[in-house]
Structure formats: C-alpha cells, structure tokens
Amino acid sequence: MSTSDRKTMRVAFQGEPGAFSEAAAVQLLGDRITTIPCPTFEAAFRAVPERAADALLAPVENSLAGSVVRVFDLLKESRLAIVAETILPIEMQLIGAPGASLDDIRSVASHPMALAQCERFFAAHPQWTRVPAEDTAGSVREALSHGDKSCAAIAGRRAAEHYHGVILAESIQDNAENFTRFVLLFPESEAAAWISPDARKVSLAMRLAHRPGALLASLEPFARHGVNLLKIESRPIHGRPWEYQFFIDVEAGDVARLDQALNEVRAATSELRVLGRYVAASR
Numbered sequence: 001m002s003t004s005d006r007k008t009m010r011v012a013f014q015g016e017p018g019a020f021s022e023a024a025a026v027q028l029l030g031d032r033i034t035t036i037p038c039p040t041f042e043a044a045f046r047a048v049p050e051r052a053a054d055a056l057l058a059p060v061e062n063s064l065a066g067s068v069v070r071v072f073d074l075l076k077e078s079r080l081a082i083v084a085e086t087i088l089p090i091e092m093q094l095i096g097a098p099g100a101s102l103d104d105i106r107s108v109a110s111h112p113m114a115l116a117q118c119e120r121f122f123a124a125h126p127q128w129t130r131v132p133a134e135d136t137a138g139s140v141r142e143a144l145s146h147g148d149k150s151c152a153a154i155a156g157r158r159a160a161e162h163y164h165g166v167i168l169a170e171s172i173q174d175n176a177e178n179f180t181r182f183v184l185l186f187p188e189s190e191a192a193a194w195i196s197p198d199a200r201k202v203s204l205a206m207r208l209a210h211r212p213g214a215l216l217a218s219l220e221p222f223a224r225h226g227v228n229l230l231k232i233e234s235r236p237i238h239g240r241p242w243e244y245q246f247f248i249d250v251e252a253g254d255v256a257r258l259d260q261a262l263n264e265v266r267a268a269t270s271e272l273r274v275l276g277r278y279v280a281a282s283r
Contacts, residue, residue, distance in 0.1 A: 011184075012036040012053035014044045018137035018159030020088060024182040025057040026158075028086040045074045048187060056080065056185040062090070063179040065113060067233055072247055075275060076205050081191035082276020084184040085201075091178075092118055094169040095140050095160045100149035102168055107131050109139040110154035118154060121172040140165055183276065191276070201230075201280040202258065204248045207237070207271040214268075215246075221264035227252040245271075251280055 011033050013021035022035050036053045038044035047053040058071045075082075092114055096105065108115075108122075109131035115122075122128065133139035136155035140163050143153040152168060153159075160167050183203075186194055208214040222229055230249040237243045252258035266272045 008034075009055060010034045010036055010053045012038050012044045012047035012056045014038050014041045014058065015135050016138040016141060018140065018155065018162035019135060020090060020137075020156050020158075020180065021057055021059060021182065022137075023156055023158045024059075024086055024088040024180070025184075027088060028057070028084060028182070028184060041070050041074055045078055045080070048080060048185070049078075054186075057182055058185060059180050059182050061181045063177060064117065064175055067247075069235065072233075072235060073238070075185070076245070076247075076273075078185075079188050080185040081188045081274075082183045082203055082278055083186050083191050083194040084278050085181060085281045086184075087179050087181050087281045089178065090117075090173065090180055091156065091171045092154050092173040093157055093160055093167045094121070094152055094154055094172055095143070095163075095165040096152040096168045097144050097147055097149050098164065098166055100152070100166060100168065104149040105152045105168070106150040108152045108154060109133045109143055111136050111139070114154045117173045117175070117178065120174050121169070137162070181281070183278075185276075195277055196279050199277045199279050200253065200255065200258065201249065201251045202262070202277050203275040204246075204250070204262075204265075205271075205273045205275055206246045206248060206265070206269050207243075208246070209270045217268045218265055221261045221268070222250055225252070225257040225261040225264075226254070227258055227261045247275075 011025045013025055015021050016037050025035055036047055038047055044056055048056050059068045060071050061067050105128060107129040110133055112132045114136050115130050137159040139153040140155045140159040143151040144163050144165050228251045230251055233247050234244040237245050
C-alpha cells in the first residue's frame with residue numbers, strides 16, 4: 001500500500017467514533033485516513049459497495065470471546081476480500097465526566113461483553129449499577145452528554161480522548177491477554193493491488209460433499225504440502241438446515257506449495273472460496 005493511498009483512504013467500521021474498531025483502523029493504516037462510523041455491521045458492509053467508503057475494517061475474532069460470527073456471515077455474502085489484518089490489545093478504561101472521581105460514580109454503562117470482561121473491578125464496587133449499551137464508545141458519549149458525574153462508561157482510551165472524558169481507572173479488564181483480530185476488506189476487483197507479495201496467510205470458506213471422509217479429504221492436502229492449519233470453524237448454511245460450511249485460516253512458508261494445496265482442496269470440496277490472502281499480523 002502506498003503512503004498516498006493510505007492518507008486518502010476512507011475506512012468504514014461498525015460503532016461510533018472512538019470505538020476499538022476505529023483504533024484498529026488507525027493502528028493498521030495511520031491517523032491520516034478518514035474513518036466512517038456505521039451503526040451496524042450490515043451498514044458497514046454496505047458502505048463499500050455503496051461508495052460511502054473505500055474499505056472496511058471489521059473484527060473477526062477475540063482471544064476471549066471467540067469469533068464474531070455475524071462478520072463471517074456477512075463476509076461470505078459479500079464481494080469483499082481480506083487484504084490485511086491487525087491485532088489490537090483490548091484495554092478497558094473507566095471513563096467519567098471532567099471533575100468526577102470514583103466516589104461520585106453510581107452507574108457504569110458499556111457493551112455487555114465489555115461489562116462482562118471487568119467482573120473483578122465490579123466486585124470491588126458492588127454499589128455500582130451496570131447499564132448495558134450497544135457500543136462501548138457510544139456509552140461514553142451518552143454518559144458524558146449530560147455532565148452527570150455519577151455516570152461513567154467503559155471503553156478504550158480513544159473514546160475518552162474523542163469525547164473529552166476523564167479516565168478514572170485504567171486497564172480494568174480481568175484478563176490482560178485480551179486481543180481482537182481485525183481484517184481490512186476491499187472489493188474483490190481491487191484486492192489484488194493491495195496484497196503484499198509476502199502474503200502467506202489465507203482465509204477460506206469451504207463446503208463439503210455429503211460423503212464419508214469428506215472433511216479429511218479436504219484437509220489432507222494442507223498437511224501433505226506443509227501448510228499450517230491455524231483455525232477451523234463451522235457455521236450453518238442459511239436456507240439449508242443442518243448443512244454447514246467451514247471457515248478456515250491457513251499459513252504456509254512457500255507460496256507455490258500453498259497454491260498447489262489450494263488446487264487439491266478445491267477438487268476435494270463442493271465449493272471453495274478464498275476470502276483473502278494477506279500478511280499475518282504479529283501481536
């Protein structure tokens with residue numbers, strides 16, 4: 001990716017300004033990009049084909065909560081392709097209004113997942129009321145909108161900065177090993193121009209023929225050609241009850257052997273779609 005392309009890029013994400021997804025986009029592409037907040041994942045996936053954005057940055061997996069299944073479903077239905085990934089440490093901050101202190105707090109709002117990841121902190125403050133919200137950054141905006149020092153929210157540092165809140169307690173999450181993996185998506189017709197020649201990681205969506213040994217036959221070429229199977233997960237096929245497709249991540253040290261394995265896997269499956277080829281992110 002050229003520096004000039006990154007500076008002019010419009011990147012959609014699900015959430016409000018200050019969300020973890022926006023922070024991940026900046027981490028991957030730099031702070032000169034224009035971020036486009038979208039209220040839902042569906043709206044975020046529409047933003048690129050509707051030309052409201054050039055690319056989409058979406059979370060696909062959290063190290064504690066697992067896969068973001070709605071993103072996988074939308075990715076399979078879309079004509080977008082993965083061209084890069086980034087891994088963002090998820091650090092929860094307690095954010096209040098300017099001038100507030102911990103003694104002032106009576107209620108704390110955030111996304112239910114964020115609230116659940118701070119159980120030890122809430123156990124130390126049992127008098128606080130938890131308020132579920134649709135978005136971490138949005139909970140900060142709402143908590144600060146009335147200037148009420150008794151209302152706080154849990155979100156990332158970027159949300160505190162964006163809404164001019166005060167961090168009352170830092171890194172309050174239960175588990176320090178909390179990371180979310182995000183992928184950058186471009187239209188399939190444009191993806192090739194953004195793929196690095198060093199790309200060795202591939203994400204796949206695979207459907208199997210209904211016969212004994214179909215899964216083994218589809219995975220065996222990876223082992224034979226030295227391709228590392230990083231992840232495999234099944235999801236129901238919409239409109240076809242009790243039938244499933246597999247989402248797979250693989251990585252290889254040799255591109256030629258990776259391509260040969262993919263050709264053999266394609267012959268062993270009823271449908272194989274490459275969702276993207278990209279450089280694996282490091283933590």
